[in-house]
Amino acid sequence: MPPLTSPSARGTNPSSAALPIDCWYALADSASVGRDLLGVRALDRPVLLYRTTDGRAVALEDRCAHRAYPLSLGRLDGDVVRCGLCGFGHAPDGACVAVPSQPQVPLGARVAALPVAERDGLVWVWLGEPGRSVRHRVPELPWLTGDGWGVVGGQREVDAGYLVLHENFADVTQVPFVAPEIAPSVLGGQAPDLTVEVTETTVTLRRTFPPAPLPGWQASLVGAAAGDDYATAHAGFFLSPAAWVDHWDVTGPDGSRARLRFTQLVTPVEAGRSRVLWRVSRDFAVGDASAGTRVAGLFEEYYGRVFTAMETVQAILDRDGPGPEVNVSADVAALRVREIIAAMLAGQRPVRAAQRAAHP
Amino acid sequence: MxxxxxxxxxxxxxxxxxxxxxxxxxxxxxxxxxxxxxxxxxxxxxxxxxxxxxxxxxxxxxxxxxxxxxxxxxxxxxxxxxxxxxxxxxxxxxxxxxxxxxxxxxxxxxxxNHFPLIASPRYIFIGGGIGITPILPMIAEAEASRADWQLYYGGRSRASMAFLDELTRYGDRVTLVPQDELGLLDLTTILGDPRADTLVYCCGPEPLLAAVEERCATDWPVAALHLERFAAKVSQAPAGGERSFELVLAGSGLTLTVPPDKSVFQVIEEAGVSVLGSCHEGICGTCEQVVLDGEVDHRDSVLSESERAANDAMMVCVSRCSSDRLTLDL
Structure with a gap:
């Protein structure tokens, strides 16, 4: 059966500059948000993250109410952020509470305070209309902190748009080509049947591979004997523009199971640039520190290669335009992700200027 | 499926x-x-x-x-x-x-979701009877977005109208119109001030939908009105009966024939190509497919007039083709 060659008629173009705003994004891991001021960029906005004296994570617009200077270059006075340039003080709710040059604080002077939810060891921030935050859910990712899981991970800013990244995660065809030595050997063989399950806002893909030897790194960590074949079940989940999760569960000849969870947390920094926090969770060799080191090294290498490939894709899209694409039947998950994001973009509106910051 | x-x-x-x-x-x-x-x-x-x-x-x-x-x-x-x-x-x-x-x-x-709430600074919501159901989360969303909105909710009588208690919290944004007390919704007044910054969302019985459609057609912007039907409009089969046409599935590389007694959906399924489908009445929107070529004879209750005119998508469960060949991106 020949593949389809046509300009994509569905959904957003992967080089689209629009960013989905009605979504919780994991801006940082909990450990990196503390009593030091942390400045990050997300959805083309500067964001300041810190923790109050009672341990609550706070997200503010990272720009002093007075002039264009990042609050993250200032310092903390208790829970108040002092601008490093003019000394204006800002409370955790964004209100300007102190001005060094006069006793009165200008009426209404404030920076935007962004809704924050801390869960599964991550600081999630809502950058859209603040009132809408309570109407949307933070993804549940219990394997990032739960008992019985060993977790390694890293973070990288990638010169590729969030949609290019999600389409890569949705692409079941490419892992063996990007990283043949890490990939389960099952990926090199005949592709198994693929089931794609859709809802209004999510996409799930599932496939089950027939028994085959585990890749070397995993075989040694689960204690597989030479010649043991493991059946592999893969499920990939587009949860939101902020999160793609993969489950890789293997079952040995004796019925023993070993589970891997790959969590890819994507934040659009701006059009064509994203920050990705990646985590690999395993429920085998959990207490084994050297196993953790080995898994971390392998997947640091793997994600490095994936992200470099995505930067190449983005560079070509930027230079030569979207161009025609060949879609095959296995691309249905990626195309559905495009449709979901297109619907999100069609329904959103920019945050009102008044909420970005009320400058006196 | x-x-x-x-x-x-x-x-x-x-x-x-x-x-x-x-x-x-x-x-x-x-x-x-x-x-x-x-x-x-x-x-x-x-x-x-x-x-x-x-x-x-x-x-x-x-x-x-x-x-x-x-x-x-x-x-x-x-x-x-x-x-x-x-x-x-x-x-x-x-x-x-x-x-x-x-x-x-x-x-x-x-x-x-085929009735999504598009972000807007202002909304008019019109609910008739049980058609209030999709409107309930919409007004909560509008409220959370700090939009300006009004709901006009009509029903036979107060006792027949669901969720009145949940609606009291919105105060005078909500206007209740029980027919036995106040008559029908006064669409001339409700829709009497067409504005470019306002979207109209309506769900209810067919006579209400038709009246709102008619009222908006004269002076509201084309994209302002959003409706949801849960019953199919009357099907418009041609007087001379259905005709057959050729169906090309471009991605699958298949050329098929749709006979008068089968739907496009049935022919696609019988050819072994996986497509989504649900209501088979042209009302749920699940089976929408991208049209590459051919004149679509739209029979569904989902697409708006402008979406029909664009001729780039169709509901394959009920809609057919008025030219000799229909090509889908499938």
Whole structure:
């Protein structure tokens, strides 16, 4: 059966500059948000993250109410952020509470305070209309902190748009080509049947591979004997523009199971640039520190290669335009992700200027 | 729907999320209106959705009904639907009322959304009878977005109108119009001030939808009106009977024939290509396909006039082709 060659008629173009705003994004891991001021960029906005004296994570617009200077270059006075340039003080709710040059604080002077939810060891921030935050859910990712899981991970800013990244995660065809030595050997063989399950806002893909030897790194960590074949079940989940999760569960000849969870947390920094926090969770060799080191090294290498490939894709899209694409039947998950994001973009509106910051 | 297309021996099947949910509560909230709260039997999270979304309740193998979600989208544990016992239905609503008591199990497909709430600084919501259901999460969303909005909610009588208690919190944004006290919704006044910054959302019985459509057609911007139908418009089969045409599935490399007595959907399925479908009446929007070539004869109740005119998408369960050949991106 020949593949389809046509300009994509569905959904957003992967080089689209629009960013989905009605979504919780994991801006940082909990450990990196503390009593030091942390400045990050997300959805083309500067964001300041810190923790109050009672341990609550706070997200503010990272720009002093007075002039264009990042609050993250200032310092903390208790829970108040002092601008490093003019000394204006800002409370955790964004209100300007102190001005060094006069006793009165200008009426209404404030920076935007962004809704924050801390869960599964991550600081999630809502950058859209603040009132809408309570109407949307933070993804549940219990394997990032739960008992019985060993977790390694890293973070990288990638010169590729969030949609290019999600389409890569949705692409079941490419892992063996990007990283043949890490990939389960099952990926090199005949592709198994693929089931794609859709809802209004999510996409799930599932496939089950027939028994085959585990890749070397995993075989040694689960204690597989030479010649043991493991059946592999893969499920990939587009949860939101902020999160793609993969489950890789293997079952040995004796019925023993070993589970891997790959969590890819994507934040659009701006059009064509994203920050990705990646985590690999395993429920085998959990207490084994050297196993953790080995898994971390392998997947640091793997994600490095994936992200470099995505930067190449983005560079070509930027230079030569979207161009025609060949879609095959296995691309249905990626195309559905495009449709979901297109619907999100069609329904959103920019945050009102008044909420970005009320400058006196 | 379970048939797959085959490439190099790999079968790809696309389907909607489907699962058995348990009725946590079934509460009569108005005359002939029951509200079902549904949960996963294992307590698992239910898929996220946005205002305007609906699900299929699969009551029997060939009795599938669409109901709007009318709860809180941030609640991952439950979904809520409201069902009117309708005397002229083919038995779906009666079955819901009679059998889906607390503790019963029902198969649920979706959610999907063909009535999405587009962001706007201002809205006019018009709900007629049980058509209030998709509007409920919409007004909560509008309120959370700090939009300016008004709801006009008509019904036979106060006793027949569901959710009146939930609506009191919105004060004078909500205008209740029980027909036995105040007559029909006064659309001339409600829609008398066409504005470029306002979107109109309406769900209710066909006469109300038709009246709102007619009222908006004269002086409202084309894209302002959003409607949802849960009953099919009267089908417009040609006087001379249906004709056959050629069907090309570009991606699959197949050329097929659609005979007068079969739908495009049936012919695609019989050729072994996986497509989504649900209501088979042109009202749920599940089977929408991208049209590459051919003149579509639209028979559905989903697409707007401008979407029909664009001729780039169709509901393959009911719509056909008025030219000799139809080419789909499938």
């Amino acid at each position: 379970s048939e797959g297309s085959t490439i190099s021996g790999t079968r790809t099947t696309v389907r909607e999320h489907e699962g058995d949910l348990v009725v946590e509560s079934a509460e009569v909230v108005a005359e002939d209106v029951v509200v079902l709260t549904l949960v996963d039997p294992d307590g698992d999270s239910l898929p996220p959705w946005t205002p305007g979304a609906h699900v299929d309740l699969i009551l029997t193998e060939d009795l599938i009904r669409q109901y709007s979600l009318c709860g809180d989208p941030s609640d991952s544990r439950t979904i809520r639907v409201a069902v009117l016992r309708s005397p002229d239905s083919r038995g779906g609503s009666a079955l819901v009322h009679d059998r889906l008591r607390t503790g019963a199990t029902v198969r649920v497909r979706g959610p999907r």
